[in-house]
Amino acid sequence: MPDITSLDNHTRDGESITNVYSSSFPESSLQDVSGPDAIPGHPLGVKPSGNALLAEENLRAAIGTFKSLPDELISMLLESLDGPSLLRIGQTCKAFYAFTRAEDLWKALFIGSPPTSFTWKGTWRSTYLNIPPSKAAILDCSSLYSDALHRPFYCAHISLDPYVKNIPARNQIARLSNLSPEEFQDKWSDKPFILTEPVKEWPVYRKWTIDSLLSQHAETVFRAEAVDWPFKTYVEYMKNNSDESPLYLFDRAFVPKMGLKVGQPDEEPEAAYWPPPCFGEDFFSVLGNERPDRQWVIIGPERSGSTFHKDPNATSAWNAVIRGSKYWIMFPSSSKLPPPPGVYVSDDQSEVTSPLSIAEWLLGFHAEARRTSGCIEGICGEGEILHVPSGWWHLVVNIEPAIAITQNFIPRTHLTAALDFLSNKADQISGFRKDVQNPYERFVSNMRETHPELLEQALAELRKKTEGKKRKWDEIVHGKTEQDGDGDASGAGGFSFGFGDDGSDVEVP
Template sequence: MTINEDSGSRKRRNISRGGGISRDIVTQRHPLNVKPSGNALIYNDSKLLAKKAHQLGDLHIFNDELLLDLLGFIDDEKDLKNLSHCSKVLYAFVYDEQLWRSLYMKKAFNELKIFKTKAPIYPLNISKWRGSWRKTMLGLNEEANLQLEENLLCSDVLFRPYQCSQINYKELFKDLIFEEELSWKLKETQNKKYGIKRISEDLLTNDLFNSKHYLKPFILTTDNKERWPTWTLDELCKRFANVQFRQEAVTWPLNFYSQYFAKNQDESPLYLFDCQSKAIKELSNEYKVPKIFENDLFKLFNTVTCRPDHRWLIAGPERSGSKFHLDPNFTSAWNANVSGMKLWIMLPPNIKPPGVGTDEDESEVTSPLGIAEWILSGFYNDSIKLALDGKCLIGITFPGECIFVPSGWWHSVINLEDSIALTQNFVPTGVLPQVLNFLKNKKDQISGFHLDDFIKSLKTFIKENPNIESREIFEKFLNDIANKEIDHEDIGELCSDDLNLPIYEFFIELIKQDENYNKILPNALEKLKQIEIEKLKNKPKTIVQSKIWDELTKQAIKTNKEPESAFSFNFEESDDE
């Protein structure tokens, strides 16, 4: 990729009518005049190479990626600042936003350990967000007006993140937005090939949802303009300015996050995704869950006050979003737009998203660093190809619309505008066997339950129900945990293998005692057996040790010699061949 030096600050981005996007995307010129690596192939000037090496000094022996990694070990912002003053090229390396963001996170984590808090300390003696991590940590209001000589520094490592931070999604997806905006106004999806179907809330009953629609995504529409809240971030800030909300790896007061929200230079802006703040309970009283999503088996955990995290407020600036993931504990979810537009890319459980790798149990997911990088690498176009084959759904939700995300569906979300949303996870009756399988056979992936709540609930439940079938299992767990330090930590951050949390058994007992759900349990357990049998059938075959060989080796051990009928390799020091 190269930049046309006479093209001005921006080129028009082309979008193909087939739904894919052009890979030839050119963004604003880098503020320091860093160029993509492709320019070095065209402008291969030995004088420039020598000048770059001179400005880097002994550091020139490292490639760009390794040099940035080395700079990441510097744990003092003043040292980084002083190093950047050594030369223009070093200034360009130290200008990297991810470097300063990582330094902030490192310092926050260190203070977390010192003060023994559960979230990074705010604000590391920082009172104001100044538009970038570097300016904020150094207390700068203005940047030096520094420009590198043409093609002095050609580096994708430095240019690519800036390019990703400047991507204009509205321009990039303008054809899709046009089509989906029409669908929103008409309350009917126009893209019949791979669009996400829209269904009126008035036409969808509980029976219809639980029998037909619980396995595939759809967008719930409504004529009721007061169906969902109309919060803006400014309105929420007036109510909860100093309340701490979680934004991925940090926890900030909402008024500080609103400053970051309004102006940042991140490749992947921080996404507020909070379920623990003091404001959540208050906000939850200002909306009502759609009736078709109220039938929720995980509500049984409410009766014993240990329900896993399931209700979130979401806020993110334009360009923020979430990479491909599966919802926790094999739950389904609904997500209602309060403001802004969200692009959804969704794939069924048996189709892996392009550019995403997982292990066999899908406990580890690897993908490009950010959403923009995923798109620029061509993976969005690969998703379009899958969509045309019926293996992917793509759509946009607008204010007042609510999307349903079925259990096990991969999904990635991009905020095309500054957005606020509500979401809740739940368990429809139709997926009970799969949820039981998850809780029983994927204990190391369970999350959202809190250890202190779980233990208190279990003790109370045993006391009130002394004759339950799983009593012995529960008491063993409580004995094993008796001498451990207990806190409100998410069990997803603990070692489930050591604790052997009996969440599956507890869930079974709760279903047995509920007159609405106990009738469906036998059938669900039978289907669970079928899932486990099918898993064993598909498990890769392992080498079975020969019984004859076992007997021969046992004899050899007894007589302290090699079995006569066995073949062996002997390598002695005297052997030359």
């Protein structure tokens, strides 16, 4: 057993850190795999906290005064330290060594001050410290019991199969071969569905793979959440990481970066892809270059994805899978329905709080969600495209490494919802350039020039909705209104939540 104080010695040389490591355990010695879907043992041997009840030894006793603090608080305190400080405190005892090995600590340091050049080495810690994987020390911390340390590792290795298979028939997302614009507008604009044929006509469907993109765009820099990496670096990360929530490449500027042409093939013969005709109507197009962000390329490894959210600015969206497959679970949004299980929303819906990772939500809430009214699920496979209606909650996770293209749009049936959002939730508007002042007025002005009749219809619906909110508020506060009764307000029923069943979906102010 090496002297723990000899581990992680380092010196700063400009922007790099040079480390000398010794290893007392091979990387695989603490693994315990008993089946194809079994969770491997924690690389340091850390166990869930419940195991401490029968343990004869607990390494936590060695951290002195800190042992009175919850593990979560210790982790929060360590977040305030820089790299050298984490290394020094990690040298004091095995328990602190395990706490300072938490990947989220090193990921935050890397993102906060990324090296000018680096090679991905399998973990955020090794990459930040520039440690060859073979030199990463593994100490036996098998007498340390901590959910805070064990659970992220556990969540990073759970099998997705129990959650994405055996979808109840009542929950299945509808699957169609194709839709006409008229069919979409009449029957499907408010429903999620999967189309199985249109994407297979796209040139990118025939040409794009990870390897083909790598051969053409290895040095192209793409946005992957909080980092901007050359594609070759992201592919190295994609193929070799153990993050609980793997980075998701999600780039809004991929079309110019990749030199792509987009448009209907009869108008743009060299188009790489085009929206299916049923999604062709998009009223944000009246803003031209002032429109908000609308199209993204999405690439990620298995387990990467997006936790529950609604699409921005009350838009609808389509998501086309070029390679791989994605699992979707979705819920309608309504003032009469709560958000999905495990999701908590502020009164104005501007703040959404949910578990930190997709895996943690699956572990804790998926079974309840599957039984919840309105839940629908499905797998969008290679060459298929999924419709996300405006306002629907959705979580999506890659079942395997995947490439996808997504685009947001405003169809005719959701024009009123978009006007309502832009007018009444200005603080939640996103995706516009900073120089675009008052998006609502810009949008209304341009719509009045290009689609005056549709605009007036939508504004009339919006006024009716606003009046409905006021009327319902008056009913709550004052009881029956004069118009609804015999003019005698003295006999009103007082405070009431009896909204009736008019099919409307309005929020009480």
